[in-house]
Amino acid sequence: MSLSPEQVAEQRAIGNDRENAPVMAPGYTMESVTETIAGIPLSKNIRMGWAVGFLIAFGGMNLLLLSIVWLLYRGVGIWGINSPVGWGFAIINFVWWVGIGHAGTLISAILLLLRQQWRMSINRFAEAMTIFAVSCAGLFPLLHTGRPWMAYYLFPYPSTSGMWPQFRSPLVWDVFAVSTYATVSIVFWYVGLVPDLGTMRDRAKNKLVKFLTGMLALGWRGSARHWHRYEMASLLLAGLATPLVVSVHTVVSYDFAVGLIPGWHVTLFPPYFVAGAIFSGFAMVITLAIPIRWYFGLEGLVTLRHMENMAKVLLATGMCVAYGYSMEVFFGWYSASRYEEYLVFNNRMLGPYGWSYWMLILCNVISVQVLWFRWVRTNMFALFILSIIINVGMWLERFVIVITSLHADYLPSSWGMYYPTFWDIAMFIGTIGFFLTSMFLFVRAVPMISIFELRTLLPQARVKEVEK
Amino acid sequence: MTHHVHVPDASQPVNLAAPSRIALIVGAVAFALFLVGWFVNPTTFYQAYLMAFFFWINMSLGCLALVMIQHLTGGRWGMTIRRTAEAGIRTLPMMAVLFVPLALFGVHRLYEWADPAVAATDHVIHHKAPWLNVAGFQIRAVIYFVLWIGAGTLLVRASRRQDATGDPKVGRTYARVAAVGGILYFFSMTFAALDWGMSLDAHWFSTMYGVIFIIGQCLGAMALLLFTLILLSRHEPLKTLFRVDAMHDLGKLMLAFTMLWAYVSFSQYLIVYSANLKEEIPYYIRRGHGGWEFLSVGLIALNFFLPFVVLLSRTVKRTRSLLLWVAALVVVLRFLDIFWTLAPSMRGDSMAAAISWMDLAAVIAIGGLWVAMFLRNLSSTALLPFRDPKFEEAIVHAGH
Numbered sequence: 001m002s003l004s005p006e007q008v009a010e011q012r013a014i015g016n017d018r019e020n021a022p023v024m025a026p027g028y029t030m031e032s033v034t035e036t037i038a039g040i041p042l043s044k045n046i047r048m049g050w051a052v053g054f055l056i057a058f059g060g061m062n063l064l065l066l067s068i069v070w071l072l073y074r075g076v077g078i079w080g081i082n083s084p085v086g087w088g089f090a091i092i093n094f095v096w097w098v099g100i101g102h103a104g105t106l107i108s109a110i111l112l113l114l115r116q117q118w119r120m121s122i123n124r125f126a127e128a129m130t131i132f133a134v135s136c137a138g139l140f141p142l143l144h145t146g147r148p149w150m151a152y153y154l155f156p157y158p159s160t161s162g163m164w165p166q167f168r169s170p171l172v173w174d175v176f177a178v179s180t181y182a183t184v185s186i187v188f189w190y191v192g193l194v195p196d197l198g199t200m201r202d203r204a205k206n207k208l209v210k211f212l213t214g215m216l217a218l219g220w221r222g223s224a225r226h227w228h229r230y231e232m233a234s235l236l237l238a239g240l241a242t243p244l245v246v247s248v249h250t251v252v253s254y255d256f257a258v259g260l261i262p263g264w265h266v267t268l269f270p271p272y273f274v275a276g277a278i279f280s281g282f283a284m285v286i287t288l289a290i291p292i293r294w295y296f297g298l299e300g301l302v303t304l305r306h307m308e309n310m311a312k313v314l315l316a317t318g319m320c321v322a323y324g325y326s327m328e329v330f331f332g333w334y335s336a337s338r339y340e341e342y343l344v345f346n347n348r349m350l351g352p353y354g355w356s357y358w359m360l361i362l363c364n365v366i367s368v369q370v371l372w373f374r375w376v377r378t379n380m381f382a383l384f385i386l387s388i389i390i391n392v393g394m395w396l397e398r399f400v401i402v403i404t405s406l407h408a409d410y411l412p413s414s415w416g417m418y419y420p421t422f423w424d425i426a427m428f429i430g431t432i433g434f435f436l437t438s439m440f441l442f443v444r445a446v447p448m449i450s451i452f453e454l455r456t457l458l459p460q461a462r463v464k465e466v467e468k
Numbered sequence: 469m470t471h472h473v474h475v476p477d478a479s480q481p482v483n484l485a486a487p488s489r490i491a492l493i494v495g496a497v498a499f500a501l502f503l504v505g506w507f508v509n510p511t512t513f514y515q516a517y518l519m520a521f522f523f524w525i526n527m528s529l530g531c532l533a534l535v536m537i538q539h540l541t542g543g544r545w546g547m548t549i550r551r552t553a554e555a556g557i558r559t560l561p562m563m564a565v566l567f568v569p570l571a572l573f574g575v576h577r578l579y580e581w582a583d584p585a586v587a588a589t590d591h592v593i594h595h596k597a598p599w600l601n602v603a604g605f606q607i608r609a610v611i612y613f614v615l616w617i618g619a620g621t622l623l624v625r626a627s628r629r630q631d632a633t634g635d636p637k638v639g640r641t642y643a644r645v646a647a648v649g650g651i652l653y654f655f656s657m658t659f660a661a662l663d664w665g666m667s668l669d670a671h672w673f674s675t676m677y678g679v680i681f682i683i684g685q686c687l688g689a690m691a692l693l694l695f696t697l698i699l700l701s702r703h704e705p706l707k708t709l710f711r712v713d714a715m716h717d718l719g720k721l722m723l724a725f726t727m728l729w730a731y732v733s734f735s736q737y738l739i740v741y742s743a744n745l746k747e748e749i750p751y752y753i754r755r756g757h758g759g760w761e762f763l764s765v766g767l768i769a770l771n772f773f774l775p776f777v778v779l780l781s782r783t784v785k786r787t788r789s790l791l792l793w794v795a796a797l798v799v800v801l802r803f804l805d806i807f808w809t810l811a812p813s814m815r816g817d818s819m820a821a822a823i824s825w826m827d828l829a830a831v832i833a834i835g836g837l838w839v840a841m842f843l844r845n846l847s848s849t850a851l852l853p854f855r856d857p858k859f860e861e862a863i864v865h866a867g868h
Contacts, residue, residue, distance in 0.1 A: 114541075114543065115543075168742075243727075246731065250731075250735065254738070254739075257739045258738070258739060258742045258743070259743075260743055260745075265739065265743050265745075266675050266739075267674040267675050267676035267677075267735065267736045267739045267740065268674075268675035268676045268679065269735075269739070270676075270731070270732070270735040271676075271679060271731075271732060271735075316540075319651055323654060323655070323658075326655070327658070327675045327678075328675070331673055331675050334596060334599065334662075334673055335673050335747070336591075336592045336595040336596060336671075336747075337747060372647075
């Protein structure tokens with residue numbers, strides 16, 4: 001039994017109730033939840049809006065392919081990097097993308113352990129976002145090596161030349177941290193998909209779809225034993241993924257903090273990077289969730305309650321990064337080190353890249369304060385704009401860290417400016433295209449919300465206490 | 469309303485006058501003994517005082533932090549610890565009074581920057597003089613205590629109103645105070661840790677320092693509250709209402725804070741160690757020689773590995789008698805962390821020469837007063853927020 005258009009409209013209205021939105025609009029049944037979610041990938045119609053969006057994103061992805069080909073042909077000289085700024089857009093974009101990935105893992109692992117039920121309708125696509133973001137991130141250090149076909153040198157293996165990576169370098173730790181993170185994220189996401197792939201297999205009318213989903217469902221039957229093992233596996237994976245939320249960006253922060261450059265060598269970096277990662281990740285989830293829930297009519301499942309909770313997470317993590325910026329400024333002075341002081345005041349605030357620092361403060365600290373008002377947290381247009389501002393702000397934060405510190409360190413005679421080239425920008429836009437292309441395909445190919453988890457939220461699924 | 473299961477009345481306070489009196493007597497005796505130390509060596513006296521003060525105010529502020537966290541995030545665990553933690557918050561005015569001797573007299577004996585002759589000759593201290601000066605130290609301490617006591621009082625008063633009227637709007641007050649208060653607490657505690665602890669090494673600095681203190685406070689308070697709740701659960705109403713599931717959750721949080729503490733402490737070490745800068749590395753060099761290295765290794769083993777491994781066990785987290793011991797151990801070991809953080813900066817290169825009987829006397833002296841006050845506060849209200857709108861769901865029906 002599927003829902004009538006009136007019922008759908010009513011549930012959307014309830015999900016958009018700004019005063020009292022529930023975690024899930026009432027009136028859904030086991031059947032209609034499945035229908036609403038699985039109906040999107042199983043439908044044959046290709047909607048105009050989706051097609052146009054996909055084509056634009058696909059164009060961006062082709063720009064990425066073009067940039068990579070040109071890069072491999074000509075080498076990293078096509079980028080703006082040189083001495084003294086050897087880490088340009090590639091590292092900025094790497095950190096930005098890895099950070100975005102964190103929200104997915106936080107939602108699916110930490111909120112699972114904290115028994116936050118509202119995570120259920122956003123975890124699937126947040127996890128997908130994580131995987132695509134980490135893929136984009138991984139590209140950059142790989143290509144930044146200049147000879148990506150030699151990148152296996154980064155792994156420790158007993159080669160005949162007896163050469164080992166420098167284990168004391170955080171760049172090598174990064175290889176392990178990011179590859180572990182990518183692996184666990186993919187496994188977690190896939191394991192979570194298995195019951196829903198079973199549902200898709202059972203509902204698919206197209207032979208090929210039935211065959212593919214049947215293969216991927218790994219013989220899922222939905223028996224009590226399957227569910228028991230499934231629950232165990234989820235808890236174990238959540239336990240494994242939770243430290244990863246912290247460890248990945250901690251290791252990324254070590255890339256900077258273990259170095260000796262003023263502005264990088266800051267003991268607060270690890271937790272401050274992790275908070276910034278979650279901040280940017282939630283901003284991206286909001287950027288994606290607002291159009292998706294509107295376009296596919298999912299407001300009854302991804303309600304304003306979810307959006308407001310995520311907005312609160314934004315505010316909390318935004319205050320954490322604001323704390324980080326304040327500490328950098330205060331200790332820049334308190335350290336009594338002329339290099340630290342010069343960096344914070346003369347270079348970051350008043351130097352040639354000063355505009356980026358003040359833009360960053362505007363985006364990440366000042367603009368976020370509007371989230372103290374419930375009106376903003378429940379206004380989807382305002383929240384969408386703000387989430388984009390934060391995405392920009394978090395990119396600028398990495399720009400400030402990478403570029404201002406490198407362009408003027410200890411020795412004034414070796415100072416120099418950094419300017420990105422066309423190919424720097426093209427590659428960055430290209431990864432956004434790749435990311436969005438993947439998201440467009442994802443929402444069409446698999447259930448973007450976890451069907452079976454949402455079913456457990458239904459009143460029918462609750463075991464009632466027997467009245468004596 | 470009838471219950472199918474027998475639910476004890478949670479609204480009546482529990483009389484803890486007798487243990488409170490014992491704590492007061494122990495504290496008073498230890499205080500008298502500790503005061504003798506002033507005549508022996510006033511500098512050692514104030515050093516011991518600072519460490520004991522830090523240990524106990526960490527418990528008070530940890531209670532404040534945990535209450536604010538649970539108001540912001542919700543969750544059943546908060547309901548269990550809220551009233552007990554509030555009793556801890558209400559020790560803050562007493563701690564403010566106990567800080568007066570440090571602010572007026574101790575400051576001159578503890579901090580080299582307080583000596584105008586040093587500030588005139590040492591260019592680093594001279595640079596920091598706008599922050600590190602006696603008047604600033606005192607004014608800032610007043611601000612910190614006003615903020616902490618202010619936020620704590622607003623939260624406790626909201627709870628009083630809830631107990632008296634059951635007003636559901638109290639939830640909003642809680643959230644507002646916790647959101648604003650949480651930010652103010654984070655900043656003020658960072659600077660308090662700088663003023664009272666980090667500035668013992670006037671040349672040294674680390675941006676992580678405040679965060680390590682804040683997480684240590686949450687860990688210590690969580691262990692102390694668990695310890696208290698398990699002891700109180702020998703009798704009604706907590707015998708029935710402090711359920712094993714709730715205890716299990718609190719045990720997990722204690723494990724999480726243990727890991728976080730290790731994470732931030734290790735990160736600070738790794739970053740300072742690998743840079744090996746002359747203005748930063750002395751902090752760890754000092755803690756790696758002269759006997760301090762044993763304390764450093766002991767800290768890693770006892771404050772991280774031991775509770776970490778033990779708390780991984782589900783059985784430990786669900787067995788009252790076992791978890792009681794782990795919580796007690798974590799509480800005691802918090803002092804090891806304080807001692808490791810502060811004593812090498814105050815007492816020089818040899819650990820053997822740095823241990824004084826006054827340290828123990830001071831901890832028991834301030835501790836006796838703290839515990840007496842804590843238990844007295846605890847007896848003055850119900851042990852659980854029995855009129856909270858979510859109380860039935862979270863406490864009475866939990867596990868059904």
